[in-house]
Amino acid sequence: RPELAHLPLHGEIEGCRSCGHRFVASRLSSRPHVFHLRQFLSPDESSTLIRSARENGLHPAVTSGNTRARRACDLSLLSPSRQPLVAELQREVARLMLSDEALQLPGGGCEDLHVLRYQPGGEYLPHYDAASVPRVLTVLYYLNGVGATWFPLSGANISFSTREESVAYVQGLNPQRDGLCFEPSAAGDALAFFNFVEGGYPDPWALHSGLEVEGTEPKWVASHFFRVPGVCSAETSSSMAARTSQLQQLRAQGDAEAMAEEQEPVSTPTGSHT
Numbered sequence: 111r112p113e114l115a116h117l118p119l120h121g122e123i124e125g126c127r128s129c130g131h132r133f134v135a136s137r138l139s140s141r142p143h144v145f146h147l148r149q150f151l152s153p154d155e156s157s158t159l160i161r162s163a164r165e166n167g168l169h170p171a172v173t174s175g176n177t178r179a180r181r182a183c184d185l186s187l188l189s190p191s192r193q194p195l196v197a198e199l200q201r202e203v204a205r206l207m208l209s210d211e212a213l214q215l216p217g218g219g220c221e222d223l224h225v226l227r228y229q230p231g232g233e234y235l236p237h238y239d240a241a242s243v244p245r246v247l248t249v250l251y252y253l254n255g256v257g258a259t260w261f262p263l264s265g266a267n268i269s270f271s272t273r274e275e276s277v278a279y280v281q282g283l284n285p286q287r288d289g290l291c292f293e294p295s296a297a298g299d300a301l302a303f304f305n306f307v308e309g310g311y312p313d314p315w316a317l318h319s320g321l322e323v324e325g326t327e328p329k330w331v332a333s334h335f336f337r338v339p340g341v342c343s344a345e346t347s348s349s350m351a352a353r354t355s356q357l358q359q360l361r362a363q364g365d366a367e368a369m370a371e372e373q374e375p376v377s378t379p380t381g382s383h384t
């Protein structure tokens with residue numbers, strides 16, 4: 111959507127869902143593209159999703175290839191055909207962040223909603239959402255306002271040639287100091303981020319993790335993955351290395367633009383997107 115795509119760093123716009131529910135969208139990062147959708151879900155909707163996941167049953171979440179990626183984390187998959195709210199959110203996000211046509215292409219669409227419940231001490235180690243599937247967009251709904259998500263490479267000025275290298279680099283980083291650490295201000299907040307850059311390549315900066323849950327309450331978060339076919343997900347390390355340096359140049363330009371934009375704060379309430 112043009113309004114979001116051109117939103118400068120920290121700029122915000124008011125959005126309105128088809129049902130009339132209002133929220134505020136703001137940009138938190140330009141590489142990767144991360145947007146905060148404040149109060150995207152109503153309190154009722156957040157509790158409905160928690161209740162549906164409980165009714166549907168939660169099972170230990172296992173990540174293919176790395177069984178230790180998620181710790182103390184249970185998963186329930188909610189399908190849009192059985193939960194009308196999931197179907198509605200899918201439509202709303204598509205309208206706001208993608209085009210309706212994109213999801214209808216063969217191989218495109220939205221996955222069942224992944225509702226995750228982490229116990230205190232649970233976490234999801236740094237990972238990419240799009241390994242072999244074209245998950246172009248991820249939306250995270252914070253269902254009880256507990257927990258945090260970290261993008262360790264947001265704003266990082268580094269170079270690496272493989273995903274393994276970037277994951278290893280992140281071991282030395284600290285959520286309190288590096289990258290972007292997002293904590294919802296309340297239940298119903300959402301975060302939307304893109305896993306691919308313009309041109310259709312996976313964005314190395316889209317690495318993220320669910321930080322270890324502190325305190326005594328579980329963290330409830332739901333992940334919505336939107337697939338758009340035609341992006342390139344398999345590539346060699348050498349092509350990634352070449353592109354990483356290209357991206358860094360672009361990012362340096364982007365930062366200069368963002369700084370220029372920050373001198374002139376932009377806030378453009380637009381009412382509903384119809």
Ligand SMILES: O=C(O)CCC(=O)C(=O)O
Binds near residue numbers: 226234250259331333
């Ligand atoms: O729990 C979080 O904060 C992140 C969840 C996540 O990255 C995912 O479900 O892919």
Ligand SMILES: [Fe+2]
Binds near residue numbers: 237238239248318
């Ligand atoms: Fe993820």
